[in-house]
Amino acid sequence: MKKEKKKSGGLPLSIIALVFVLVVIGGFWFYNTSRSASRPAANRATATSTPASPQQTAANAPLGAPVGVNMLGSPSAAVTVEEFADYQCGACASVHPTMKEIQSAYAGNRNFRFIFRHYPLSIPAHDKSYDAAVATEAAGLQGKFWQMQDQLFRNQQAWTSNPNYREIWAGYAENIGMDVEKFKTDLAGLQTKQRVDADLARGRALSVTSTPTVLINGRQIPFSEVNTTSLRRIIDAEIQQAASQSTSAGSNSTTVNAK
Amino acid sequence: MNEAEFTDDDAAGGVAKIPLIASLVALVGLADSVYLTISHFTSEPVPCSLIEGCEKVLSSPYAEFYGIPIAALGAAAYFVAFSLALLAAYGNRRLWTIFGLQIIVMATFTAWLLYLQAMVIGAFCQFCLISAGTTFTMLILFAISKFAGKDQIR
Numbered sequence: 288m289k290k291e292k293k294k295s296g297g298l299p300l301s302i303i304a305l306v307f308v309l310v311v312i313g314g315f316w317f318y319n320t321s322r323s324a325s326r327p328a329a330n331r332a333t334a335t336s337t338p339a340s341p342q343q344t345a346a347n348a349p350l351g352a353p354v355g356v357n358m359l360g361s362p363s364a365a366v367t368v369e370e371f372a373d374y375q376c377g378a379c380a381s382v383h384p385t386m387k388e389i390q391s392a393y394a395g396n397r398n399f400r401f402i403f404r405h406y407p408l409s410i411p412a413h414d415k416s417y418d419a420a421v422a423t424e425a426a427g428l429q430g431k432f433w434q435m436q437d438q439l440f441r442n443q444q445a446w447t448s449n450p451n452y453r454e455i456w457a458g459y460a461e462n463i464g465m466d467v468e469k470f471k472t473d474l475a476g477l478q479t480k481q482r483v484d485a486d487l488a489r490g491r492a493l494s495v496t497s498t499p500t501v502l503i504n505g506r507q508i509p510f511s512e513v514n515t516t517s518l519r520r521i522i523d524a525e526i527q528q529a530a531s532q533s534t535s536a537g538s539n540s541t542t543v544n545a546k
Numbered sequence: 547m548n549e550a551e552f553t554d555d556d557a558a559g560g561v562a563k564i565p566l567i568a569s570l571v572a573l574v575g576l577a578d579s580v581y582l583t584i585s586h587f588t589s590e591p592v593p594c595s596l597i598e599g600c601e602k603v604l605s606s607p608y609a610e611f612y613g614i615p616i617a618a619l620g621a622a623a624y625f626v627a628f629s630l631a632l633l634a635a636y637g638n639r640r641l642w643t644i645f646g647l648q649i650i651v652m653a654t655f656t657a658w659l660l661y662l663q664a665m666v667i668g669a670f671c672q673f674c675l676i677s678a679g680t681t682f683t684m685l686i687l688f689a690i691s692k693f694a695g696k697d698q699i700r
Binding site: 298299300302303306307310313314317318321373375376377378379408409410411413444496497498499500510 | 587595613628629636
């Protein structure tokens, strides 16, 4: 290569160096512009259009689980945040920290509850997501649903394309202090699958087509608003509304979608 | 392999056409894969959907290879291909052979990526298809230079 360099002069090498510099500078510039362009969009706090009577639709959809299963917060809360998610979905894993922030921000607030719904998408790239949902339910039978969910979302890249994913999950089960043998048995059991199917049925009835789908009191929140700032704003407004309703109209504010 | 496609005279005066065209095609591939790499890091996560689209491919677990975005590997490969083709255009015929070997590897990998898009992910991504197009174009150019006579190279 060096011999040829001398022979053909420095022109091609100069062009190569120039292209390299251009790619680095151009890439850096593009990286910065696309970052600054995408940020405000994600945090944009626009008034969202509310579909007609979403509460009614949510109330009519079959329940995914008995109240109290895969739920955090107060069963009689006025504000219900419901998340439909798929464990093989990258976007679900990326909003998982947001969901955890929301859960901890309103922990202890008697007006707030969070319900997780399984919605494994039946698409080729999500070949393990149904099993993953069943795995969290198997963990739930040992009281470790949220811990297992955490493991699956945080380590999504590690198991999602690994053929030995069940062994990896067994490792997670061990890490979070579960009885691994029981976990494996429950993974194959009918009870856990029925739970997942019930959530799926509810999602279908609510016309969920993508994950994550977040509903607040039955109203679907656009994905661009699924960030801590926007969600807190919406939840606060709902809590306030519920509070003013209960003070003005007595105490008749039954929650709509889980009772 | 026969390395008499273009002579050392090329270096002195003219520039070998096929390698030059190949280097330009590699530039297109380079720009495309740099765009895809940056999109990989900057784009907001896209919801997963029952109705699949382009975003599915870039946000699929197959978009990374041991933590490195496939697009970044592509960018590096295109840069090397561009450099080899350009140096070959200026007369370094040995590098043209190395270029050819690299392109064969790249085309094989591209075929695998196309298979993943079609059969596993079930969605195509247009910028990934552009990349596939540039790789196969370079492969064809290399094949032409190997099978066509010496006269047609310049």
